Amino acid sequence: MHMIILLLSFLFLSGCDIGSGERVIAGYVGEYGKLVDSRDNKEYSTVVIGDQEWMAENLNYNPEARSYDEKTDDNYSVEGRMYSWEEAREACPEGWHLPTTAEWDELFRYAGEGHSAYESLSRLDGFESFRGTNDFGFSASAAYIVDDYGHLKKDNDRAYYWSFERSSGYGSYVEIGYGKTRSDNRSYSTKAYYHVRCIKGEPSLESSSSKKEDVSSSSAKVSSSSKQSSSSKEQSSSSVESSSSEILSSSSGQIKSSSSAVFVEPSEVKRGSFTDERDGREYRYVQIGNQTWMAENLNYVVDSSFCYNDSLEYCEKYGRLYPWSVAMDSVGLFTTPGNECGNNVICNIETMVRGICPEGWHLPSVAEGEELVVAVDKGAHKGTALMDSVLWDGKISTDPYGFGGRPSGKRLADGTYNWLGVDGSFWLSTESKHRTTYQARIFNYNDEWNGAMGLETDKNRGLAVRCLKD
Numbered sequence: 410m411h412m413i414i415l416l417l418s419f420l421f422l423s424g425c426d427i428g429s430g431e432r433v434i435a436g437y438v439g440e441y442g443k444l445v446d447s448r449d450n451k452e453y454s455t456v457v458i459g460d461q462e463w464m465a466e467n468l469n470y471n472p473e474a475r476s477y478d479e480k481t482d483d484n485y486s487v488e489g490r491m492y493s494w495e496e497a498r499e500a501c502p503e504g505w506h507l508p509t510t511a512e513w514d515e516l517f518r519y520a521g522e523g524h525s526a527y528e529s530l531s532r533l534d535g536f537e538s539f540r541g542t543n544d545f546g547f548s549a550s551a552a553y554i555v556d557d558y559g560h561l562k563k564d565n566d567r568a569y570y571w572s573f574e575r576s577s578g579y580g581s582y583v584e585i586g587y588g589k590t591r592s593d594n595r596s597y598s599t600k601a602y603y604h605v606r607c608i609k610g611e612p613s614l615e616s617s618s619s620k621k622e623d624v625s626s627s628s629a630k631v632s633s634s635s636k637q638s639s640s641s642k643e644q645s646s647s648s649v650e651s652s653s654s655e656i657l658s659s660s661s662g663q664i665k666s667s668s669s670a671v672f673v674e675p676s677e678v679k680r681g682s683f684t685d686e687r688d689g690r691e692y693r694y695v696q697i698g699n700q701t702w703m704a705e706n707l708n709y710v711v712d713s714s715f716c717y718n719d720s721l722e723y724c725e726k727y728g729r730l731y732p733w734s735v736a737m738d739s740v741g742l743f744t745t746p747g748n749e750c751g752n753n754v755i756c757n758i759e760t761m762v763r764g765i766c767p768e769g770w771h772l773p774s775v776a777e778g779e780e781l782v783v784a785v786d787k788g789a790h791k792g793t794a795l796m797d798s799v800l801w802d803g804k805i806s807t808d809p810y811g812f813g814g815r816p817s818g819k820r821l822a823d824g825t826y827n828w829l830g831v832d833g834s835f836w837l838s839t840e841s842k843h844r845t846t847y848q849a850r851i852f853n854y855n856d857e858w859n860g861a862m863g864l865e866t867d868k869n870r871g872l873a874v875r876c877l878k879d
Contacts, residue, residue: 436533436541436542436543436544437456437543437544437545437546437548439456439457439545439546441454441455441456441465441546442454442455442456442457442462443455444464444502444505446470446502447502447503448470448502449470449471451469451470453465453466453468454466454546455609456545456546456547458516458519458520458545458546458547459515459516459519460515461512461515461516461519461608461609462608462609462610463516463547463606463607463608463609464505464606464607464608465546465547465548466489466548467488467489467490467552467570467604467605467606468489468490468492468500468501468604468605468606468607469489469490470490470500470502471490472492472496472499472500487552488550488551488552488553488604489552489604489605490604490605491553491554491555491602491603491604492571492602492603492604492605493599493601493602494571494580494599494601495599497571497580497603497605498573500605500607501605501607502607504609504610505607505608505609505610506607506608506610506611506612507571507572507573507605507607507608507612508570508572508573508606508607508608508612509572509573509574509612510572510573510574510581510583510592512608512612513570513572513583513592514592516530516547517530517590517592519545520544520545520547520590521590524542524544526590527539527541527585527586527587527588527589527590528540528541528542529541529542529543529544529545530543530544530545530547530549530585530590531543531547531548531549531550531568531585532548532549532550534550535548535549535550535551535568536550536551536565536566536567536568536586536587537551537565537566538565538566538587539566539587549568549585550568551563551564551565551566551567551568551586552568552604554569554601554602554603554604555600555601555602555603556600556601557598557600557601558598558600559600564586566586566587567584567585567586567587568584568585568586568604569582569583569584569603569604570582570583570585570603570604570605570606571603571604571605572592573612574595580595580601581594581595582594582601582603671698671783671784672783672784672785673697673698673784673785673810675809675810677698678695678696678697678810678811679695679696680693680694680695680696680704680811681693681694681696682694683767685709685767686767686768687709687767688709688710690708690709692704692705692707692767693705693811693813694878695810695811695812697781697784697785697810697812698780698784699780700777700780700781700784700877700878701877701878702773702781702812702875702876702877702878703770703875703876703877704811704812704813705728705813705815706727706728706729706815706817706835706873706874706875707728707729707731707765707766707873707874707875707876708724708725708728708729709729709765709767710729711731711735711742711765712735713731713732713735714729714730714731714735714765714871715729715730715731715820715871716729716730717730717817717818717820717826717829718826718829723829726800726815727800727815727816727817727818727829727873728815728817728873728874729873729874730817730818730819730820730871730872730873731765731836731871731872731873731874732752732868732869732870732871733751733752733836733868733869733870733872734750734751734752734868735765736764736765736772736836736872736874737750737751737756737762737764737765737772737836737838738762738763738764738765739751742765743763743764743765743768744762744763744764746758746760746761746762746763747762747763747764747772747838751868752868752869755840756840757840758838758840761838761879762838764838764874765874766874766876767876769878769879770876770877770878770879771838771876771877771879772836772837772838772874772876772877773837773838773875773876773877774837774838774839775837775839776839777837777877778837781795785810785812793805793806794806794808794809794810794812795808795810795812795814796808796812796814796833797813797814797815797816800815800816800830801816801830801831801833802816802830802831803831804816814833815833815873816828816829816830816831816832816833817829817832817833817834817835817872817873818830818831818832819832819834819866819870819871819872820870820871820872821870821871822867822869822870833873834864834866834872834873835872835873835874835875836872836873836874841865
């Protein structure tokens with residue numbers, strides 16, 4: 410008798426074909442519906458989750474005249490086909506539509522009440538680093554995508570689906586994967602191809618901005634007043650933390666709120682220079698509104714700092730590249746707030762962090778970076794107003810504020826270097842709150858995310874440092 414029970418349990422958890430031809434998906438004990446796409450007669454399972462009815466598998470409709478033939482290859486469409494943003498908007502069958510960000514958020518909230526949403530929406534065998542429970546029959550699974558740079562790849566711990574952000578009309582996408590669900594990741598790239606899950610009925614008229622939240626691995630019911638999701642590609646921040654225009658008080662070193670971020674005319678900028686007493690190196694600075702920034706990247710020599718391609722000539726032109734732990738001064742050479750704040754810990758620092766900066770200067774926070782962007786771009790996040798007028802490949806900038814943003818490239822964790830001339834990122838002291846892979850927020854000038862504060866990247870990469878005066 411015990412053996413029979415064990416056998417039945419194994420079949421249930423593994424998923425099996427039963428006499429009716431319906432497949433039992435691990436964890437789900439409800440009933441699936443059926444959708445037949447009249448365009449090609451393909452049949453899909455559907456599932457009701459709360460007040461919504463979703464496709465329980467990825468869309469596999471093949472539109473005519475695909476612009477990228479490789480994506481039609483059956484080797485990559487086992488989990489449904491990949492679609493560009495423009496294709497995704499029109500891809501769903503009649504009576505169904507591409508979900509809005511607000512509708513994805515509603516799904517994530519419902520699945521996250523008393524559960525970990527990423528687990529309860531995922532197939533048991535769908536991801537490499539965790540086992541889903543598939544409590545609601547949504548059956549998310551990792552699959553091939555084409556990223557913003559046009560590279561075909563598969564992230565074995567994340568699934569990517571297109572979404573529609575009604576308030577902007579831009580392409581956006583959601584992630585379901587290890588440790589999180591996340592919505593409103595903005596995509597400006599025409600090269601990206603993700604998957605599509607359709608939802609029944611007409612699109613919700615409610616803007617996702619009024620309901621946004623992130624459901625993490627520890628989520629029960631997450632209050633939208635205390636947490637909001639942040640967008641990212643590596644991903645751009647729209648969270649409460651980055652939009653509150655918080656400013657660090659130089660007297661107490663504590664973070665306090667301010668709404669003083671305003672546009673500053675280039676003619677109002679004050680320029681000067683100062684000397685880093687540690688090595689005698691002189692740096693230019695610019696005062697933009699209430700902030701005084703270094704007008705060039707830090708070039709202070711310390712262990713585990715690098716010159717691009719390990720060549721000193723690049724340090725003189727672009728500054729040095731530092732892993733985040735070095736930028737934060739995790740070994741405590743100069744100060745204590747960043748002490749022992751490295752790759753494998755979440756630091757949760759809420760005070761000003763000097764890090765590797767000269768005395769009287771500190772690593773900027775996301776909010777301080779946002780204040781800079783508002784000051785020079787009226788909130789448009791163009792970024793070009795901060796770019797050096799000479800060094801960028803194929804970019805034209807007059808550098809009206811004298812900020813001298815440099816395309817210093819990056820050093821990857823394996824010791825290789827990339828993106829010199831096209832990417833100008835520098836470290837911020839604010840950590841990501843949404844990933845268990847411990848990543849930090851950066852400022853990035855690349856093609857897709859000009860002037861975006863709060864992009865996430867691996868802490869063990871080498872990036873430039875720009876310091877802000879206390």
